[in-house]
Amino acid sequence: MVELKEVELKKDKSVFDQISEHDHEKVVFCHDKETGLKAIIGIHNTVLGPTLGGTRMWSYASEAEALDDVLRLSRGMTYKAAISGLNLGGGKAVIIGDAKKDKNEALLRKFGRFVKNLNGAYITAEDVGMTTKDMEYIKMETDHVSGLPESMGGGGDPSPVTAYGTYMGMKAAAKRAFGSDSLAGKKISVQGVGHVGGYLVELLAKENAEIFITDIYEDRLQEVSKKYNAKVVSMDEIYDLDVDIYSPCALGGTINDNTLSRLKCQVIAGCANNQLRDENVHGPALIEKGIVYAPDFLINAGGLINVYSELIGYNRESAYAQTERIYGYTLDIFNLAEQEGIHNQAAAIEMAKKRIESIGKVRSTF
8 A cells, every 4th residue: 555656856866865864764655546645754853752743735736845845844843842842753744635625534544544554653733734623534543643622632723822832932023123022013914824824813913913914715814804904915915015023824935035035024923834945044144134033943833832732631721831931932042043143043953952962862871
């Protein structure tokens, strides 16, 4: 039932070169002809514990694009768990397909079988294109799943907690840039108002921010606009707005060579993963533009904190309390970056790597 499909190479790099580039421990290609399943599971690092990360279902333009996404996402999960103080490694999965057309019970349960075969090295959860109901189907085939409905003893949809952590990180970045963490009256553009982005808009509306939104789904866009009095703009226009804060909450890579020159904000703080197309290029570029960047894997860690709490005994209040600490962690990263003369993303990665290295020394003794 398992096939290694011929994967289009990223430029001149082989699949193994790409895996080695990000120091992954394991990458699993999953294929099932009967259900149409095409998925990739990336296991980046297990020093701190088993990997936990959501499964994303997306219509990728190519298998190479899907591979690149899962490698970047799983690496980010390693840093996210480490910097949040969780005893987890970094993993992620992507299913290639249209979530609105191709997703069904059989496909999800088959994916669950592949997760089961990893014997606990990877624990899946909800991500883009997936729901708590989908986790129920996967749970039918494996116990290595989190983000389950409350009726099954889980924490339910982690999106509100992810949004809350992003909100905390945004307020910390506002304090750094403007001298106050109040978002009242601030012009904020939110790119993507799905599960997490929608909850973030709700929090911003409660603080009386002036909100601009965009999304690929028109029905969702109009719903959020009407509910929170947010102004709708086009997908491309979002980069040209004269706003205080730009909040990328869709897919990654939106901060790149094409968009950086157009951004007029003073703060970037959003819940999307891998916002910097190339962190070594665009991280320093943000400093040159005078933009305060809140590291993505730090401020969007609320969802991971929430699903992790299911593994140790779920408590909603505790999950929110731990997520609220993102505010202080974000300020710590800003201070570290300034002290060492590096960009904020690099400082966050450095802090995460230090924890992995220190705990690795502890676990080297048997």
